[in-house]
Amino acid sequence: MIRKPYFLLSLLQAVLSQEWKADTPRDVRAQKGLCALIPCHYSYPSNLANKHRDGVWFNTEEVRPWAPLAFHSKDHGHESDRFRHRTGLSGDLKDGDCSLIINNITAEDAGPYFFRVEFDNGENFNYYPATQLHVSDFTDKPTIFAPEIIEGKSCNITCTFNTTCRGTAPDLTWDNPTDVPGSVSNSVTQHGGTLTYSSVLTLVPSPKHYGQTLTCRVSFPSVSSQRTLALTVQYAPRNLSITSLDMIKDSSISITEGNSTALHCSVESFPASNLRWEHLGVTVNRSSSNNEVRLELPHVTSRVAGEYRCVAENEHGAVESSITITVERRETHEWKGALLGVGITLSGTLAGFLIYICVRKGRNTGKGHSAQAVRAGIYSPHEQSDKPWKDEEETLGIETDRYRNVFQADNIYENCNLDEDSIYANV
Structure with missing residues (x-):
C-alpha cells in the first residue's frame, strides 16, 4: 500500500514525458554554399495546444550559459551574429513543424543542434538528443537531359538541379555559342521533400553545330558548378567526294589496259552512312564504317569501262556522285610509242x-x-x-x-x- 503512490507517480511522469518528444535525425549532411535542412517534428501536452509558443535552436549539445543561438522565432536579435539573416523555420510551430533551415552553409556551421519550445505560461522543453550537422565541399552539379538532336528540328534541352532545402533558390543559366541561338524558360517543381529547379533551352540545330558545347551553370551566393554537353547533331549525308591517284578530269579518268587503279569515296554524316560502289546497276563494293569506301580495280580491261556511282545513305537521307572510267587499248598505246621511236x-x-x-x-x-x-x-x-x-x-x-x-x-x-x-x- 505504501508503494502504490510511487507507482502511480512514475506512471504519470512516463505518460507526461511521452507527450514531450521530437522526431529529428541524428545526422544531417550539407555542402558549403548550399543550404541545410534539419527536419524536426515535435509534440507537447494537449493542454498547451492553444497556448502561444516560440521556437529556439541552439548550436550546442545542451543548454548552457552563453550557448550560441542559431534561431529565435520571437526575437532575431538574440541570434548569434554569424547566424543572423541566414536561418528560419520551414514550417509552422502550431502544426508541430520545427524544421530548421540554414542558408549559405559554411564550414563553421558544422556541429550539434537541438530544438527548444517556450510557452507563454512559462513551460519550456528541450528536445534531445541533438542533431549533428556535417559540412563538406560543394560537389553537386546540374544534370542535362537531351533528346535526339536532328538537323532542322526544334528540340528542348533541359538542365535540372535537385535540392531538399527551401532556402536560397539557385540560378540556372546557359552558356551557349552565339551561333546556337535559342530561347530559355525556367521553372521549379516539388516531389515530396525535393525541389527540382529546371531550365529548358529550345533550339533548332544544324550540322555546323555538331561538336559545339552547351554549358548549364547552377549558382548560389558563394558557390557554383556546371555541366557541359557536346552537341551530336544528326544529319543526312553531305559533301560526298570521289578521289583517285589517277588524274580526274571532268568526272572521268583514263586507264591503260592492264594497269591498276583505285577509287576512294568519302562523305560527311551523322550517324555514319552506308556507302557502296555501283557499276552497271550492280553493287561492286560496300562499307558501313567511318563514312568512306574504297574500290580497287587491278589489271584493268575494257569490261570495267563505264560509269561508277558512289551512293551514301543513312536514316536521314542519301546522296550520290559518279565517275566514268575509259580504258585505252595497250596495242594502240604501244604502236604510237614505237612509231615515235622509229621516227x-x-x-x-x-x-x-x-x-x-x-x-x-x-x-x-x-x-x-x-x-x-x-x-x-x-x-x-x-x-x-x-x-x-x-x-x-x-x-x-x-x-x-x-x-x-x-x-x-x-x-x-x-x-x-x-x-x-x-x-x-x-x-
Whole structure:
C-alpha cells in the first residue's frame, strides 16, 4: 500500500514525458554554399495546444550559459551574429513543424543542434538528443537531359538541379555559342521533400553545330558548378567526294589496259552512312564504317569501262556522285610509242649520213688546195716527204693546223649546200 503512490507517480511522469518528444535525425549532411535542412517534428501536452509558443535552436549539445543561438522565432536579435539573416523555420510551430533551415552553409556551421519550445505560461522543453550537422565541399552539379538532336528540328534541352532545402533558390543559366541561338524558360517543381529547379533551352540545330558545347551553370551566393554537353547533331549525308591517284578530269579518268587503279569515296554524316560502289546497276563494293569506301580495280580491261556511282545513305537521307572510267587499248598505246621511236631513229640516221657526205666533200676539196700549194712553192718537196699525207681515212685533222693559212680562205663545206630544213625534210 505504501508503494502504490510511487507507482502511480512514475506512471504519470512516463505518460507526461511521452507527450514531450521530437522526431529529428541524428545526422544531417550539407555542402558549403548550399543550404541545410534539419527536419524536426515535435509534440507537447494537449493542454498547451492553444497556448502561444516560440521556437529556439541552439548550436550546442545542451543548454548552457552563453550557448550560441542559431534561431529565435520571437526575437532575431538574440541570434548569434554569424547566424543572423541566414536561418528560419520551414514550417509552422502550431502544426508541430520545427524544421530548421540554414542558408549559405559554411564550414563553421558544422556541429550539434537541438530544438527548444517556450510557452507563454512559462513551460519550456528541450528536445534531445541533438542533431549533428556535417559540412563538406560543394560537389553537386546540374544534370542535362537531351533528346535526339536532328538537323532542322526544334528540340528542348533541359538542365535540372535537385535540392531538399527551401532556402536560397539557385540560378540556372546557359552558356551557349552565339551561333546556337535559342530561347530559355525556367521553372521549379516539388516531389515530396525535393525541389527540382529546371531550365529548358529550345533550339533548332544544324550540322555546323555538331561538336559545339552547351554549358548549364547552377549558382548560389558563394558557390557554383556546371555541366557541359557536346552537341551530336544528326544529319543526312553531305559533301560526298570521289578521289583517285589517277588524274580526274571532268568526272572521268583514263586507264591503260592492264594497269591498276583505285577509287576512294568519302562523305560527311551523322550517324555514319552506308556507302557502296555501283557499276552497271550492280553493287561492286560496300562499307558501313567511318563514312568512306574504297574500290580497287587491278589489271584493268575494257569490261570495267563505264560509269561508277558512289551512293551514301543513312536514316536521314542519301546522296550520290559518279565517275566514268575509259580504258585505252595497250596495242594502240604501244604502236604510237614505237612509231615515235622509229621516227626519231630515222631522223638521226639521215642527219648523220648527210653530214658525212658534206665532210667527205670537204676533204677532197682540201687535197686539191694542198697540191696547188706545192706547185706554188709554199713548201719544198723535202718538207712534203718529211710530212707526207697519209691515207685520207687516217689523216683528217692531223696536219690541218700547219696549213691553216692555206685553207682559211676556202670553205671546206662549200659543196655542201644543205640547210636544216633539207636535212630533216624526210623525217
